[in-house]
Amino acid sequence: AQTVTQSQPEMSVQEAETVTLSCTYDTSESDYYLFWYKQPPSRQMILVIRQEAYKQQNATENRFSVNFQKAAKSFSLKISDSQLGDAAMYFCAYRTLTQGGSEKLVFGKGTKLTVNP
Amino acid sequence: NAGVMQNPRHLVRRRGQEARLRCSPVKGHSHVYWYRQLPEEGLKFMVYLQKENIIDESGMPKERFSAEFPKEGPSILRIQQVVRGDSAAYFCASSLGRGHYGYTFGSGTRLTVV
Numbered sequence: 001a002q003t004v005t006q007s008q009p010e011m012s013v014q015e016a017e018t019v020t021l022s023c024t025y026d027t028s029e030s031d032y033y034l035f036w037y038k039q040p041p042s043r044q045m046i047l048v049i050r051q052e053a054y055k056q057q058n059a060t061e062n063r064f065s066v067n068f069q070k071a072a073k074s075f076s077l078k079i080s081d082s083q084l085g086d087a088a089m090y091f092c093a094y095r096t097l098t099q100g101g102s103e104k105l106v107f108g109k110g111t112k113l114t115v116n117p
Numbered sequence: 118n119a120g121v122m123q124n125p126r127h128l129v130r131r132r133g134q135e136a137r138l139r140c141s142p143v144k145g146h147s148h149v150y151w152y153r154q155l156p157e158e159g160l161k162f163m164v165y166l167q168k169e170n171i172i173d174e175s176g177m178p179k180e181r182f183s184a185e186f187p188k189e190g191p192s193i194l195r196i197q198q199v200v201r202g203d204s205a206a207y208f209c210a211s212s213l214g215r216g217h218y219g220y221t222f223g224s225g226t227r228l229t230v231v
Contacts, residue, residue, distance in 0.1 A: 042224065093160075103150075104176070107152075
């Protein structure tokens with residue numbers, strides 16, 4: 001079964017600085033998707049960035065970028081020029097498709113990011 | 118375009134009562150997923166449904182929990198005879214179909230069992 005591990009329960013960063021959140025996963029599949037979701041206190045799950053495993057190029061969305069190391073099964077999120085609005089829980093997730101026709105996201109336990117002014 | 122609508126946002130039930138959680142997917146989305154989030158935890162998969170079909174309910178407790186996604190109307194997650202351990206946030210997500218990676222999540226229903 002696929003597992004997702006986020007080893008940093010909490011992280012903090014100064015406003016305008018850069019922070020990297022770690023994520024590792026375990027899978028025997030060769031083709032899959034990885035995601036980072038942001039969950040602010042409002043509880044809404046917001047997609048931050050998505051990476052297809054077959055793409056070697058790291059995904060980038062404005063101030064958010066990933067470092068995808070497929071062989072190492074690592075998928076870290078870098079937030080540049082951190083803003084106060086980036087403070088939230090961040091979840092790494094793996095999308096699995098099963099031969100039985102199912103599909104699900106497997107989530108890590110999350111990293112709570114604090115942004116200090 | 119409205120996103121995924123979940124209601125109620127908060128639900129309080131006494132032990133032994135029934136809880137019904139509703140999820141209206143994004144218009145045009147025919148696939149719905151339910152997840153449960155316990156305090157300080159990530160989301161855990163419960164069930165995957167298409168219209169009128171349960172595709173995968175492997176994450177759902179076998180007793181007291183059921184889910185449906187009828188041809189018309191919202192998807193319903195039903196918990197009978199709630200216990201304190203059912204207290205959690207329940208999230209619904211929808212997508213266009215299996216293999217599509219565009220999942221839209223609702224804001225969740227926080228169930229508190231007293």
